[in-house]
Amino acid sequence: LDSRMVRTRSRPFVTGAFRASPAWLWAIGAMLVLAVAGAALLLNAAVAVHTFLGAFVYGVVYTVWLKRRSCLNIVLGGLAGSFAVLAGASAVDPSIPAAPLWLAVVLFLWTPPHFWSLAIALHEDYEAAGVPMLPVVIGDRRAALVILAHTLAVVAASLMPAFSGLGWIYLSLASLGGAWFIVGSVQLVRTPGRRAAMTNFRASLTQLGLLLTGAIVDPLILG
Template identity: 35%
Template sequence: MSARDYVEVSKPRIVVVLVITAVTSLLAASRFDSTPDVAWDVTAWQLGFLTLSGALASMGASALNHYYDRDIDKMMERTAKRPIPAGRLTPKNVLAYGIGVSVLSVIIAWFTLNPVATGMIALGIFFYVVIYTAWLKRSNASNIVIGGFAGSAASMAGWATATGSIDLLGFMVGWLVFMWTPPHFWCLAIRAREEYASARVPMLPVLIGNQKTASYILLNTAILLPYSVAIAFFGPGWLYTVIAACSGLLMLAYHYKLTKNPTPEFAWKAYKVTAPYLVVIFVALALDALFYYPIFS
């Protein structure tokens, strides 16, 4: 048992991605939200405590995911060396850590942010741990589709931190995470199809095969691309729009190639292209808010 093992069950890469979506959404809301008297009313207090509570929420939820999935993790080569199946941490300790950190995140948010932001942080934890991990992951091929809302909650928490509410644009920005999640994880699922099958996890490629899954990935991305660009009609300017279009087209090209070559090897390449998309587009949104040049004036 070491601090490094607790870092691993916290899934630091996911923590970084979700904190970036939350903070950039906060910055975007300060420019584009329709609520009166919000413009650029961002404080270091908001940024700091949103980052802290958001990071703790992600860490706690991830630890609880490790706890619940400990039985199937030991069946898959990709996850067999995680701290619980490898015997470096006990399930009891990970459970206590996950609950403690999750509760702490909500308490910090309650006393430092606002009720809507706190509610979104709590809802994100609930969706990831209960709806996705404990319910859908092992029972339904739509697991990652519905479970994607857990990521959307981080963005909406950031938006609500700035405004105290979530308007249409805030919802649309949060929905970017929801729409990106399925193609991202389905690419990974194609690569790890045999492992998911052996663990009896009903990921889409296990149920319908790689070819049909690749078609669903392409369809999803074909919807995500115009959706991401259409957000410009509600406030964001040229910088966001150009980056959203270019990054979306790159992802679409790889997902089209995946339909022609739905192998685990190419799915891994598509996964590595899909992975940074979310950070790129949210950073673009924040930069657009900072260096705003409108399309529609």
């Protein structure tokens, strides 16, 4: 698959820098076992479960089952990011307070518009490779509308942690990043092409970066 996409043709397995072998699967499996076992022994069972589920969703559910079969691939694949948030939160408090739960929801909702924006920008690449990303299946214009709807949902969810334990610093950064993401998504609806798609792709990264910065800095300053 990587050899059929311009974006991924320079990856090590395509160029021959690494040679495909069953040994890689054993190595990946061993690292997963060590990660899960280490989390269980050094932290707690909740961290271990979320670590395993995150790896399973990304490596099996998304990559093996859905990536080349369904336009919902990245929707369910977004759960991998959610489990990463829950693993981190569980390391601090296995009961997982409301704010981290909302952040997990944000990661789940954020992943599709982030990657669908990239898929619009690289529409021909995904189409040539036979990957059924949403823009390939329903067209760029309709996909842009779905992206905008998801963006609005992401921004709404991203404000909730400010009312569930975090404070005004988080709210300010989440609002700023959310506004930036909405502007980018609206522009993508107006002109659904490569340039607007890449702008929105970068806006999604800015939004998530500001949000996570707020989640880290807010409790450090405000307690």
